Amino acid sequence: MDTFKESQSTRSKILETALRLFSQRGYLGATTKEIAKEAGIAEVTLFRHFSSKERLFEEVLNTYSFLPALKGLLPEIVKIPYEDALIVIAKKFLETLNLRKEMIRIMHSEIHRYPEKIHRIYHSFMDELFKTLASYFNVMQKKGILREFDTEFGARAFLGMFFSYFNAQEFKMRKKYRNDDTDRTIKEYVNIFVRGTLK
């Protein structure tokens, strides 16, 4: 059983390292030799766990595809004021994007290699978010707090603003997140959106 555990940890060491290197150098730029070296194992061990580099890549995509991000938040946020709720949602969303930063980079840079698979991952992640947020808007509309508007488009608009902000940070940086800038951005974006959707 310890044998199995050892094998599992070797496997996950490879997966973690591969995620990082695919994200940093792209699929072709990350060599199996380097992945193995960085993972602290022999190259041949990599091929014993994953029959090919392609398979390893697929497993990375499967392993680190997205978490549900907002669903669990719903029960709490219906109780707090609208503007505060949006701030919580924006923060949680940006946090999730940060947690899966490497995956997002891989998806951007390898969309041409695996269009259908990456599309599926993106879809399953974003659609859940859109629908969760839209259903929150629906609740708020029924309460008479929000005016009438297409909640699905509203959700896309709201999360879209922050997704762009996140991508811009990715472009601009390597200088790490300055939280004050993030907080300011959240405040301003939410403010506009709140006024845009209140009754």
Next chain:
Amino acid sequence: MDTFKESQSTRSKILETALRLFSQRGYLGATTKEIAKEAGIAEVTLFRHFSSKERLFEEVLNTYSFLPALKGLLPEIVKIPYEDALIVIAKKFLETLNLRKEMIRIMHSEIHRYPEKIHRIYHSFMDELFKTLASYFNVMQKKGILREFDTEFGARAFLGMFFSYFNAQEFKMRKKYRNDDTDRTIKEYVNIFVRGTLK
């Protein structure tokens, strides 16, 4: 002189093809052999025009870096109603993104290879847009049409919504743009934003 013209067209054929292939397969995935073949020239000719693949890549980035997109629009849009102006801006913005679609894909997928250069290109493009739009908002605030808000953040929020929409299309598709969906999106986003910023 015809000789020179011929040479120019060879050079641009190479650049065009390289843009396309770098965008489709990434820097490492696009081989000089294939670029030459697709451009209808001999591989050695490519190396006579560009001393290395790296240099070719740099020239592609330089050649197709962004156009000024909104600046020319300003004089006209100050005359038309706010909501119509935003629709025009959104359309023009999406149109520009579409024109430079390949460049955007390259920037996404090769940000790790040329971080400073790509950052510069992104910056020079987006900053001009942000500032142009912000200055439009300033004008509208002085006219008393818009409420007080930080116009730079407003501009980022507005364009961010549509940049995300554009990226989502890129992820989702290969099925080409459905204009009705785009028009609908523009309408809904603009509507929220208008209410969010009016006095």
Next chain:
DNA sequence: TATGTTTGTTAGTAATTACTTACATTAGAT
């Protein structure tokens, strides 16, 4: 102790790739 599983080491192979050299061909300019 004996055994089976996982890993490391070493060496190698076939394919690909960026890039070069040498020489021939084309065609416009003088």
Next chain:
DNA sequence: ATCTAATGTAAGTAATTACTAACAAACATA
């Protein structure tokens, strides 16, 4: 007609890469 610059053809090189084969070491379990 001749010269020159741009291009093509053919052949090749050195480096890298994904992946394999063979054998030995380590280690857990029975």
